[in-house]
Every structure is written in C-alpha cells, then in structure tokens.
Amino acid sequence: MNNVHNEKGTNKSLSLFFKSSFIVSAVIIVLSSILLYFTFTFDIVPPILNRGIQPATFPKALLILIIGLTLLIYFISLKKPWKIEKKLPNSFYITLLSFVVFITVSKFLDFFLGIALLSIIVSYFWGERRVTYLIIVSIIFPLIVFIFFETILGLRFPPGIITNLYYG
Amino acid sequence: MENLGLIFAPLFSYKLLIVLFFGTIFGLILGVLPGLGPTTGGALILPFTMTLDPLSAIVLLTAIYCAGTYGGAITAILINTPGTPAAAATCLDGYPLAQKGEAGRALGMATVSSVIGGIASVVVLIFFAPLLANLAYEFGQPEYFALAIFGLTMLASIGEGSPIKNLIAGAFGILISTVGKDFMTSIDRFTFGINELTEGIGFIPVVVGLFAISEMLTQSTLINQIFNRVALKAVKLPSIDDYKKTWKTIIRSSGIGSFIGVLPAEGGTVASLIGYAEAKRWSKKSEDFGKGSIEGIAGAEAANNAATGGAMVPTLALGIPGSATTAVILTGLIIHGVRPGPDLFREQPEFLYGIFGSMLIANILFFVLGFFGAKIFARITLIPNKLLWPMIFAVSVCGTYSLNQSIIDVWLMLLFGVIGFFMRRYGFSVVPVIIGLILGELVEGTLRQSLVIFDGNWLMFLQRPIALTFFVLSLIALSFPLLKRKKKNDKV
Numbered sequence: 001m002n003n004v005h006n007e008k009g010t011n012k013s014l015s016l017f018f019k020s021s022f023i024v025s026a027v028i029i030v031l032s033s034i035l036l037y038f039t040f041t042f043d044i045v046p047p048i049l050n051r052g053i054q055p056a057t058f059p060k061a062l063l064i065l066i067i068g069l070t071l072l073i074y075f076i077s078l079k080k081p082w083k084i085e086k087k088l089p090n091s092f093y094i095t096l097l098s099f100v101v102f103i104t105v106s107k108f109l110d111f112f113l114g115i116a117l118l119s120i121i122v123s124y125f126w127g128e129r130r131v132t133y134l135i136i137v138s139i140i141f142p143l144i145v146f147i148f149f150e151t152i153l154g155l156r157f158p159p160g161i162i163t164n165l166y167y168g
Numbered sequence: 169m170e171n172l173g174l175i176f177a178p179l180f181s182y183k184l185l186i187v188l189f190f191g192t193i194f195g196l197i198l199g200v201l202p203g204l205g206p207t208t209g210g211a212l213i214l215p216f217t218m219t220l221d222p223l224s225a226i227v228l229l230t231a232i233y234c235a236g237t238y239g240g241a242i243t244a245i246l247i248n249t250p251g252t253p254a255a256a257a258t259c260l261d262g263y264p265l266a267q268k269g270e271a272g273r274a275l276g277m278a279t280v281s282s283v284i285g286g287i288a289s290v291v292v293l294i295f296f297a298p299l300l301a302n303l304a305y306e307f308g309q310p311e312y313f314a315l316a317i318f319g320l321t322m323l324a325s326i327g328e329g330s331p332i333k334n335l336i337a338g339a340f341g342i343l344i345s346t347v348g349k350d351f352m353t354s355i356d357r358f359t360f361g362i363n364e365l366t367e368g369i370g371f372i373p374v375v376v377g378l379f380a381i382s383e384m385l386t387q388s389t390l391i392n393q394i395f396n397r398v399a400l401k402a403v404k405l406p407s408i409d410d411y412k413k414t415w416k417t418i419i420r421s422s423g424i425g426s427f428i429g430v431l432p433a434e435g436g437t438v439a440s441l442i443g444y445a446e447a448k449r450w451s452k453k454s455e456d457f458g459k460g461s462i463e464g465i466a467g468a469e470a471a472n473n474a475a476t477g478g479a480m481v482p483t484l485a486l487g488i489p490g491s492a493t494t495a496v497i498l499t500g501l502i503i504h505g506v507r508p509g510p511d512l513f514r515e516q517p518e519f520l521y522g523i524f525g526s527m528l529i530a531n532i533l534f535f536v537l538g539f540f541g542a543k544i545f546a547r548i549t550l551i552p553n554k555l556l557w558p559m560i561f562a563v564s565v566c567g568t569y570s571l572n573q574s575i576i577d578v579w580l581m582l583l584f585g586v587i588g589f590f591m592r593r594y595g596f597s598v599v600p601v602i603i604g605l606i607l608g609e610l611v612e613g614t615l616r617q618s619l620v621i622f623d624g625n626w627l628m629f630l631q632r633p634i635a636l637t638f639f640v641l642s643l644i645a646l647s648f649p650l651l652k653r654k655k656k657n658d659k660v
Binding site for chain 2: 091
C-alpha cells in the first residue's frame with residue numbers, strides 16, 4: 001500500500017505497532033462474538049427434518065474459526081508487529097461523510113439527489129473548483145446514467161422529489 | 169475433441185464480433201485506469217449483460233477479463249502505477265525502461281508477451297478443461313466439499329499477504345453466504361428481521377463494495393499524489409534481438425501463469441510475481457532487473473495474461489472460480505441460467521467452445537488495439553480522480569440497485585466498501601472474501617449432504633479416495649507457508 005510509513009524512524013512510537021493489531025483483532029473478535037451470540041437464537045430443527053447438522057452449526061463453526069485465527073494473528077503480531085499506517089487525511093472522512101449524506105438524502109428525499117450531492121461533495125473536496133466540471137459530474141453524468149438505466153434496462157428508481165417529476 | 173471446430177464459430181457471428189470488440193475496448197479502458205480493472209468492471213457491467221443472450225454476455229465478460237489484464241501494463245509502464253494488481257511486477261522494469269526513452273519498446277514487449285501468454289493459456293483451457301470436467305463425473309458431494317476446502321486453503325497459501333489473514337477473509341466470505349434463509353431448512357440466519365435479507369446477500373453489492381467503493385475510499389487518501397508520466401511516441405514491435413533475449417522467458421512464464429491460474433487464488437497477481445521472479449532467476453543478466461530489463465517485462469506480462477485462461481479451467485469445468493474476475497464471470501453464467509460443470513461440456517459444447525474461441529479472438533484484438541491504440545488509452549489516465557470517482561460512484565450505485573431494484577443492496581455495497589477499505593489498510597486481501605462468498609453455498613451444502621449420506625459419521629470422508637486426496641493436498645497447502653517461512657529463517 002502506498003500510504004504506509006517507512007519503517008525507519010517509527011521505533012519511538014513502537015507501542016503503536018501493537019495498537020493497530022490490537023484494535024483490529026479486538027474489533028473482529030467482538031463482532032464475531034456478537035454474531036456467535038445470534039447463532040444461539042436461530043431456530044432448532046427437529047431431528048426428522050435435520051439435514052446432517054443444525055442450521056446454526058456451520059455459521060458457529062465459521063465464527064469460532066475466525067475468532068481462533070484472529071487470536072493467532074494477534075499473538076503473531078506481538079513478535080512480528082504490523083506496519084504503521086499513516087493517519088487518514090480529512091479527505092477520507094469527508095468522503096465517508098458523503099456516504100452518510102447519500103444514504104440520508106436518498107432515503108428521505110431522492111435517490112438521484114443523493115447521487116448528485118455525493119458527487120459534488122467528493123469532487124469539490126478532492127480539489128475540483130471549476131463550476132462547469134462540478135455540474136457535469138454532479139448533474140449531467142448522473143442524469144445520463146439514470147436515463148440509460150431507466151431506458152435500456154427498464155429500471156424503476158425509488159420514488160423521490162426529483163424522480164417523481166421525471167416519472168410524472 | 170470433435171468439438172474443436174466450434175472454436176471458430178464466433179468468427180462467423182457479427183454479433184459476437186461486435187460484443188468482442190466493445191468488450192476488448194472496455195477491458196482496456198478498465199485496465200488502464202488505476203483502481204478499476206476487470207473484476208470491478210465486470211461486476212459493474214453484469215446488469216447490462218441481462219440485455220444480451222447468455223453466450224454474448226459471457227463473451228463480453230471474458231473479453232473484458234483478457235483485455236483488462238493486459239491494459240494494466242500500459243499504466244504500469246507509463247506512470248509507474250499498475251492499472252491492475254496483476255501489472256504490479258511490470259512496473260519494476262517497465263517504468264525504468266520508459267524513463268530511458270524506450271516506452272514504445274517496453275509497451276511492445278508487454279503487448280507481444282501478453283498475447284503469447286494469453287493464447288497459450290486458452291490452448292491449456294481448451295485441452296485441460298474437458299479433461300477436468302470428465303474427472304468431475306466421479307465427484308459426489310463429499311468430493312466437491314473436499315475440493316472446495318482445497319480451493320480455500322490454496323487461496324490462503326498462494327494468495328498475496330498473510331496466509332492466516334487470507335483464511336480469515338475466506339471464512340468471512342463464507343459467513344456472508346450463510347445470511348438469509350437456510351436453503352435446506354428455510355430457517356432465517358442473520359436476517360435481523362430485515363425482509364430483504366431473507367434472500368441472502370447478493371454477489372454484486374459485495375464485489376462492487378469491496379473493489380470499487382473501497383478503492384474510492386483509498387483514492388480519497390491519495391488526492392495529493394503526483395504521477396510522473398512518461399511520454400509515448402508509438403508502440404514498437406520487439407526487435408529480433410529482443411525476441412532472442414525473451415523467448416524462453418515468455419514460454420516459461422506462459423506455463424507458470426497457466427498453472428497458477430488454474431489454482432483458486434489471485435491468479436494474475438501471483439502469476440506475474442512468480443513469472444517475474446523466475447525470469448530473474450534464469451536470466452544471464454539478472455543484475456539488469458529493476459533497471460529496465462526487457463526480460464522482466466516479458467516474464468511478468470506473459471504470466472499474468474496466461475493466468476486468464478488457466479483461471480477459466482476450474483470455473484467452467486467445476487464451477488469453482490480460479491480468480492476474483494472469474495468469480496464475476498461465474499456469477500454471470502449463473503444469472504444467465506448456465507450451470508458450469510461437467511454437464512455443460514456434454515450438453516452445450518457450442519456454448520463452451522464459443523467462449524474458448526472468443527478468448528482467442530479477444531487476445532488478438534487487444535494485440536491490435538493495444539499496439540495501435542496504447543497512446544489513446546494512455547490518455548484516459550489523464551482524467552483526474554476528482555472527476556472520475558464520483559462518476560464511478562454513480563454507475564456503481566445504479567448498477568448495484570438495478571439487479572434486484574433493492575435499496576438495501578446499495579446500503580450493503582457502501583458497508584462492504586468501508587469494510588474493504590479497512591481490510592486492505594490492515595493487510596487483509598479482499599479476494600478471498602469474494603471466493604469464499606461464491607464457494608460458501610457449495611461448502612455448506614456439500615458438507616450437509618455428505619453428512620446425510622454418511623449418517624453423521626465424519627470419518628467416512630476419509631474413506632473416499634478423491635476426497636482424501638484433496639484433504640491431504642489442503643494440509644500440504646496450509647503447511648506450505650510455514651515451510652517457506654522456516655526455510656527463509658534457516659537461510660538467515
């Protein structure tokens with residue numbers, strides 16, 4: 001990956017090596033444990049309908065395998081630490097935030113408007129300042145894609161304030 | 169072998185030739201653009217293939233696969249950034265040679281060796297896939313289970329990065345496949361009361377999320393990156409002297425690529441790294457590697473394109489994808505109602521040989537288009553990311569929504585995009601997730617059916633010779649990285 005620090009000069013922050021492997025392992029284990037808990041809530045099939053194993057057995061085995069392997073990579077990381085990743089820049093968080101904007105707008109207002117807003121946010125914060133290009137990226141191109149999908153594939157997009165105008 | 173004549177059938181179908189032409193152009197564009205590539209492109213174009221007949225749809229996807237794998241070399245040589253992961257090894261010598269003012273020579277060698285590797289692998293596909301399909305007639309549920317396990321362990325052992333992380337990613341992929349109604353008992357699993365999840369999580373939201381959206385997030389961290397572009401006057405055919413230097417390397421890498429491609433893993437990426445390393449090992453001028461060696465370019469490019477045909481072997485013969493892109497092709501087959509496996513060879517030979525023939529033609533087409541159009545395709549990289557990625561997002565969202573007309577699929581795509589970004593950031597490959605997702609139903613289904621056959625006795629697996637062979641191979645595959653590490657430590 002390009003955004004990996006050179007290992008030289010990172011010795012002073014050696015504790016950070018443990019940090020990312022610990023956090024990643026902890027997140028995987030916690031999420032897997034929550035899912036493992038849910039497997040105990042799956043319905044149990046009576047023996048007569050049971051095909052080989054219960055429906056919960058296979059996901060349980062997978063989750064236990066994931067937890068076991070995650071513990072293994074964590075213990076290996078104590079001997080052979082992971083490389084430190086660079087701090088994520090603001091542009092990453094803005095892009096992530098634009099996803100939230102897209103979800104909110106497309107759910108409550110309009111799908112097309114959601115795409116247009118995301119496009120303009122991403123394009124602007126990634127450095128585009130020319131209004132013409134911002135309009136092309138956020139309105140003209142999504143409109144072409146929208147019409148293309150609608151006509152070629154006969155797709156019906158979810159209702160919304162702009163989409164309803166298009167569908168009349 | 170009596171069906172070999174069917175290979176030439178696509179040549180006589182203007183419709184297939186048009187599909188091949190556009191598939192090759194689209195594949196080259198996808199290959200040239202860093203961060204995209206045949207896997208993402210294939211997934212995005214899947215909804216459009218619904219307007220085509222099954223053969224045209226698969227021909228389109230395979231043309232994208234072949235041309236996209238080659239297209240990565242153009243960016244690797246001209247801007248030192250691999251257009252596709254499979255072109256990473258091409259950067260090592262392609263860019264230094266281009267910096268010496270020989271970009272045309274570097275691209276010429278990349279084009280010729282890619283075509284030779286690609287055609288060699290299609291020949292392997294034509295002869296090996298029917299043999300493997302015949303062998304698969306002997307397979308029952310336990311054998312398929314053992315084969316799927318072998319596929320997953322191979323993914324861990326020869327994939328890129330940490331084998332344990334690859335295994336975790338593969339298990340995660342299988343876990344995703346368990347979401348929805350259990351196909352044997354109709355009991356809900358991980359649906360959390362969401363109706364849309366009872367049908368399970370589709371392949372497209374996962375693959376578009378893990379590849380396209382996660383790449384968009386990665387690009388958001390690199391917006392200040394500056395590329396040094398080398399000017400290209402024209403692509404030059406390799407000289408007689410270049411052929412003399414590289415013919416052995418091209419043949420060797422074609423063999424390596426075809427073999428690696430057959431194994432379920434990151435086909436082209438691993439093949440090109442091994443092809444490059446072997447080219448260096450056997451070269452009389454190994455000291456030139458990394459400084460613009462023409463053999464280095466030939467070794468990497470012949471191998472990554474040779475992996476394309478190889479990866480199609482298990483995909484068509486067994487229904488087990490040999491790479492992430494062939495997982496997309498496999499999904500395309502299933503969407504169009506074509507079930508890969510031995511029966512396909514017996515019942516629809518014209519369909520299969522149509523694919524073989526189309527792959528051969530695609531290789532010739534990208535040779536012509538690459539040779540005369542590399543300069544134009546290279547200009548596509550001039551589209552700035554700040555304009556390109558919002559557009560890709562619009563296509564990704566509409567493409568993902570279109571298959572099931574489900575907004576939940578779009579949310580899932582974004583979720584997998586974020587998961588994919590963090591997976592890649594912390595050294596987990598996303599390819600095993602895709603393969604795991606595809607193999608998940610096969611693994612669980614064959615395991616449960618086998619246990620029904622064996623009356624719950626797990627030890628019965630060991631009484632099936634073919635299954636036992638695959639289990640032993642799986643153990644060898646799992647211990648291979650440990651042995652490799654031990655050997656490395658012993659050397660130190």
